Amino acid sequence: MKTNKFRNSAIFVVLTATLVLTSCSPRSAQGSTPDATQTGNVSTITMSDTIDTSGEVDVDLIANLTWKTSGTVNTVKVKVGQKVTAGQTLDSLASDSMPANIITARSDLSSAQIALDNLLNSSLPRAEAQANLANAQDALDTAKDRRESKSYQRAAQYTIDQAYANFILAQEEASKWEQRYDTVDNRPESDPDRAAAFSAWAEAKQKLDQAEANLRYLEGKPDDMEIAIADGNLVLAQAQYDEALREWNRLKDGPDENDIQSAQARIDAAQATVNSQHIIAPFDGEVLSIETIPGSQVNNGAVAIVIADRSTMQVDALVDELDIFRVQLGNPVEITLDALPDVVMNGSISAINPVGSTVNGLVKYTVTISIDKTSTQLYFGSTANVSIMVSEPQDRQAVPLSAIKNDSEGEYVLRQNPDGSTERVNIQSYEIIEDLVIVTGDLKNGDTLQLTVPTESINAGPGGMFGG
Template sequence: MFLKRSTKMILVITLLSTAILTGCATSAPAAESTGTGVVTESTLTDTVDSSGSLQAAQIATLTWNTSGVVSSVNVSAGDKVKSDEVLLELDATTVPASVIDGFVALANAKLALEDAKSMSSTAEAAVALADAQAAYEDAYSDAYMIGNQVGSKNSVEAARVALEIAEVTLENATENYTDLSYLKDDNLKKLQSESAMINAQINVNTLKSQLNYLMSTPDTLTADTYTANLELAKAQLESAQRAYDRVKDGPNADDIAAAQAAVDAAQATVNSMKIIAPFDGEVVVLYDQTGDQVEAGENSVILVDREKMFVEVSIDETSISNVNAGDKAVISFDAFPGLDTTGEVTFINPIGSSSTGVVNYTVRVDLDSADPSILIGATASITIQTGDPQTILFVPISAVQSDAQGEYVIRVTNNSQERVNVVSGQIVDKTVVVKGDLNAGDIVQLFTST
């Protein structure tokens, strides 16, 4: 059996014990034997009592994130569900267009995530870098001509020679046409000669333009264009280099994280047309039925995890020093008799709150288990065990005697008797707590005062 003990009770009982023992325990010569009694034992435990409300560590009211018509209800009140389980869902044809767009965004985001995870991104980055390098080299060559002759010495000389040859060809063609001037204009030979002369002239004009270009320097507008193209090509090359460096050793973790974030965002949009369990638990309240029209923010389900229940109680400042994290507790419910359970102190708030002159501290007791029939919020009586159980011995009050040497009892063994010195303490019913060289089951002599 378990006995509750407090400092005030011990003081009162000790005084009472002393008074009674003084009156009933006498010296051996003045007492007469009245029979025998038995030494018994029990367990004494220090406790602190309080009360509070039963609470669940996880309890959630699940609400709709969009509007629509409920198309499916997959649970009933009292059902146990798993985390990520779809509890209710809306008809896709009744939700806003933004939710439907989320399906497309989700598909694209998943493709982007796969690309980020694959080696193809490395190959694509390498090709893009090569293209950017080639574009930069072309722009650099153009920009190099600013302030310089466009053509190289060799290209200018080659153009000059080509022009000289073309001029000789034009001269010959002109002489040939002049020699045939006497022929009629529709004469085939004269027409062919004229065509050759015209083509020769065109070739000379073209080669003169090319030579002039090669011998010229870019004008201001062209130079500005070359400079701008070079700066743009350089920036594009640097960007391509950074992109390649991110993936040259394989898929880049940052790119994958960004792609995953895009997938999660799109998935959240799609999931807005569903009620999904955020943790394992029991459906305690179900608000919706199939066909109901719901709006964003409306309550749909209350979910409770009954595997993790606790009670918070207030302990006053005179007792809080005796309570420690890890102390065991017994929990009972007045409204649910017979469903007692056990628990453990898991948290003590070190900051007290004062009420009507008394400072109280919040103590949390986690339950080892709780019958599912106990309602959330039910009043719970808590008995916290604040000390280790101690085994104590009891003897009948009339067994304790005293003399000049102190208190003692007479132990009877095999028709013989022996004195055992004891120290008496708390009186419980017709017995008294004693300390001495005794064991439970020992036989002691009983006395009555003369």
């Protein structure tokens, strides 16, 4: 028989027409009598193309929870088979056996949490940044004005005019007292009038010198040193303003994200160290085994508890290289266990490994089948038989196995017409489903076919299943 299509066994077989067998002649009592003639009907089978293989039951989400420090086990808070939730504490070390770094981490954790809270809720840093920016702006404006002034005379003209007037007045005052002193200069030095006149003249000369120096200074331009100092002060004021502006921009809309992340990182680091005294479930699951008991000494890296998420049960199966191209993600799968052959579970293809491996000289590819939620208790490592549906269900014509005949022209059946006559209908046969054979040919559902049923047991002869 040809098996170029649908060469794998079907997942679903639904008979939409009932095979009717009716006896047309009595059976002979002798083995040498001719074959008895019976009839059957063409029926329709709904079937899917499948790939059958097997694999082992496994779980995708499983974790060996290990200790991250050393100490003495204090309490084990769960039992084997117990359901646990993510974040649940399963096991703990005695507080008096914990290393010093955990105790230090507790203090660090408290400080880091306070720092983050202050960062998120305090308005003082923002207010300080705003005030610093205002002060820096004022200092920058002053430095700019002072540097600008170094490009001109040291003072405005009215200031120079005022200084000149002060110089003239001081000059006149000094001249007046000089003349007064000249009138008493010939007197003894101990003479009070001479001494008073000299003192007043000396003071007037000092004021004159100061007024003249001030005038000359205001009339001149800044020297190189003054300009260099003004330039330096301006650069410094600009840098201070830029820094204040950056800080304001960083804080004006609230705490800086980098500061928040840094503070959170310190909290996380301290929390991780504190958590090392506990075994904490990383996901929802079930306790598979407990490896430590209260009072036992443990070291860093020792396994404490094994948990798994049974909702991620799966089967890893091998598919031949000739079939792997027909497998796609999401293909539905039926699963049975050797230990529970009557229990049928459903699943789907969740992963296809593109790297093949050689098994007994044949290239195979691993496919992962996720098992749908089931109430059946599954054990890791148990053998699972899987049927992967690689096509949509199709209706196929089927005829009784005993209706097919074979001669030099090929396979055929005899269709019985309503008037009792028969006609040959050539067919192409495919796979056998129990006592039916999938065929193609000029047949209709319900057609009556002649069957050949030997009256004695048939011994296989030459020519194959349908040999002439």
